[in-house]
Amino acid sequence: MYKVDLNCDMGESFGLYELGNDEEMMQYITSANIACGFHAGDPHVIRKTVELAKKYDVGIGAHPGFPDLLGFGRRYMTCTPSEIKDYVMYQVGALREFCSAANVSIQHCKPHGALFMKAAEDKALARAILETLHEMDPQMIIFALNQSELLEEAIKMGVPVAKEVYSDREHTESGSIVLTRRGTVISDYEAMAQRVVRMVKEEKVITHDGKDASIKAETICIHGDTPGASILAKKIVEALKESGIEIVPIKKMIF
Amino acid sequence: MYKVDLNCDMGESFGLYELGNDEEMMQYITSANIACGFHAGDPHVIRKTVELAKKYDVGIGAHPGFPDLLGFGRRYMTCTPSEIKDYVMYQVGALREFCSAANVSIQHCKPHGALFMKAAEDKALARAILETLHEMDPQMIIFALNQSELLEEAIKMGVPVAKEVYSDREHTESGSIVLTRRGTVISDYEAMAQRVVRMVKEEKVITHDGKDASIKAETICIHGDTPGASILAKKIVEALKESGIEIVPIKKMIF
Amino acid sequence: MYKVDLNCDMGESFGLYELGNDEEMMQYITSANIACGFHAGDPHVIRKTVELAKKYDVGIGAHPGFPDLLGFGRRYMTCTPSEIKDYVMYQVGALREFCSAANVSIQHCKPHGALFMKAAEDKALARAILETLHEMDPQMIIFALNQSELLEEAIKMGVPVAKEVYSDREHTESGSIVLTRRGTVISDYEAMAQRVVRMVKEEKVITHDGKDASIKAETICIHGDTPGASILAKKIVEALKESGIEIVPIKKMIF
Amino acid sequence: MYKVDLNCDMGESFGLYELGNDEEMMQYITSANIACGFHAGDPHVIRKTVELAKKYDVGIGAHPGFPDLLGFGRRYMTCTPSEIKDYVMYQVGALREFCSAANVSIQHCKPHGALFMKAAEDKALARAILETLHEMDPQMIIFALNQSELLEEAIKMGVPVAKEVYSDREHTESGSIVLTRRGTVISDYEAMAQRVVRMVKEEKVITHDGKDASIKAETICIHGDTPGASILAKKIVEALKESGIEIVPIKKMIF
Structure with a gap:
């Protein structure tokens, strides 16, 4: 049977500033990437987000970034x-520490933003x-783009690794993503969900420039910071289930 | 036999900025209070300081502060x-996490600066x-001033606590300290060392306003950020040894 | 004829984080308090907010705060x-500098948050x-609470000062404000607007504890960070106009 | 007659952290590059440094950097x-603003560190x-490396520009500098001073890889954050004077 993990960046609020709809998204995903206070998040937000992930039985991941809140x-x-x-x-x-206090453990790590993109191409950073x-x-799973240096090095080092694809970004032939968001309108959601299904079952995706490329999807990223994210998440969950794909936290796929 | 612990704030450098003579002080003390990145310290400094404490077999303490580097x-x-x-x-x-990586554990916690002083008088904060x-x-030892709220509450809650005195600050009758430094000259060092000895053995100290007050010294703080700190530390170590006082990490006194 | 200034905190977004509905509020107010990067705001936000204030011909004020973004x-x-x-x-x-670049000048200064509240009671800080x-x-106008130290000292020093009241906070008898927001529902807006009218014309307000206190309103603060702020602003503008009160930037009232 | 300006980075302390020997260096230089709070410096340090520059009649320059204190x-x-x-x-x-308060004006701007090095090669950034x-x-002078994009663009745009060389770094044939410090010992100071004299009078320098390259020196940088900086500064001032080279603030050379 096909299986896949759904992940989303979480806990990216800071002080008075709120970002994302964490509680809404928690209901759809199986793994949460929690910001750790460098690019976003703060101690209070971390505590709340860990508790939220626990409440919804979502796998917890670290989401470390460059020290650049601005x-x-x-x-x-x-x-x-x-x-x-x-x-x-x-x-x-x-x-x-917040995980220990909540009696849960860290399942995975997904580097954030520029750190993630650079680690895909820079072997020393990876x-x-x-x-x-x-x-x-040694059990912590790393999320990595298909064909990335991060993936290659993880395999070499024996670090558990999950191949990640994106529900709301275009892919390149080499397995990377195109950062500029295309104009997503509501009607796109069904198409995005079907694209996700195809990546999981056929291991294929139409790239940003129209090619049909091979890709492997072990975990699917949904971004939570755009209006409509929870509608997309719901669509994806439905489409995956209808296609007979089971949605499970990544640790249940890897170990 | 009399016993006492010697502690010093450590790891207070930040990026290019250097503060204190950590390696020199490590040779005299038995417990290090390591800054954690909020009031001072950064991830690289923390790693180095933990390794340094391990090298000199010094007990490691957390030294958390307000989020106010400036x-x-x-x-x-x-x-x-x-x-x-x-x-x-x-x-x-x-x-x-850095301690785990170095295969050492945290022995104690001493809140820093304004957090420490406020916790001495504010029960909710304590x-x-x-x-x-x-x-x-539950085994982590907290450092607290004599007669402070932090001390009282720790005792009530069953948190292991060590009564702290200062080698280079004046005390008040209530066991607190006077923050303004007096004009310390080299010749004072011997007097400071003898004052420390008296606090340990007689449980007495002459306060900043000339009274003879009761005080209990389980751990003695030496500040590392003034020129001459290592000379003072050396003097104190010598004076304690000459007086038959054993210098041991606080965990060996408490447990 | 009665005159009053309407002010609102502005430019409190930071990086990716958005706060308030600045452009919407600019249409109702006559003076904008622009965050300067310490408690909120960043260089890009400052530039945009200055340009926005210029576009709507709103008087620009500095809104400095403590160095505490968190x-x-x-x-x-x-x-x-x-x-x-x-x-x-x-x-x-x-x-x-951003004002100079936009060819406008700073009209006033309103300290932010804890700096403002403390300056109301602490003469040295004021x-x-x-x-x-x-x-x-010497022409920069300071905003101050009725009966505050900031007001008293400004008068003594000859610094131009405007007495500020709040449209969406309760007042105390001494002219200060109560920080906890009451449960504002839509139906309150009309009452709030009428309270503002009364403060301007009768120089009276019912305090949070039901007393009828004297108060002088030269500038009225509307907070922009709550849903419904622009509806409240619209209501206030209408109520003031209906009551024959002219809404003008504070510099036209003071000089 | 030959003329040259001597500049040094200044005001790079932060809070409790001290860096450089600003007052000592002020006695030798004619232009100070004052950190502005992003990579180093804080409001208090800026005030003190501006006053110091004024006291020694040294030209004041802005020294902006990336927002990366760490x-x-x-x-x-x-x-x-x-x-x-x-x-x-x-x-x-x-x-x-601090300059206005001290009744002095900004003479020049030298971008700091990575911002300066990148502006030398990146036209859009320049x-x-x-x-x-x-x-x-429009009168503010920019400091730029020989043959840099910053220099070329300044000339095209009519921004006043000064060609900068380094007393304590090796140069490349293209007029840039090599960032790794060579092992400078006291006996090198005389050689460094003579190299500076040659750059000013002959417009030549031996590069890090032994070539004899053309270079133009309108302002000479001395770094203040290494022990011995003031000795080097003194040597350079003496060597320049002995060679009949007048040391003047850059504005007196450009305008």
């Missing part, structure tokens, strides 16, 4: 691998992240 | 107890800190 | 008067702010 | 030109900075 971690910073190791350990460690995760917990 | 955590902020709980958990959690520490690790 | 400047920090002077100068200076504003521009 | 502005961040414009305006505006400076003050 740029929401979307700007690449020329940090050294050694700096990245320490930044990842600090952020995941802080999150882990290794820095992977070595840190491996040092912290 | 003011070095020395300014009181009217945070709610709930905010404080989350700030403490975040900071101690981040530190704990409880917020203590509840968080207790939730994280 | 707490949105709502937590008092025990800064020294000297620190406050430098923080105010830095923030107002940064804003002023003077620190006033001295800095006076040093920068 | 990395001291030495890490490139992929900001858009539009973001850079706003960041520069904010920082220079804040500094300008233009973003130049357009902002030009908008603020």
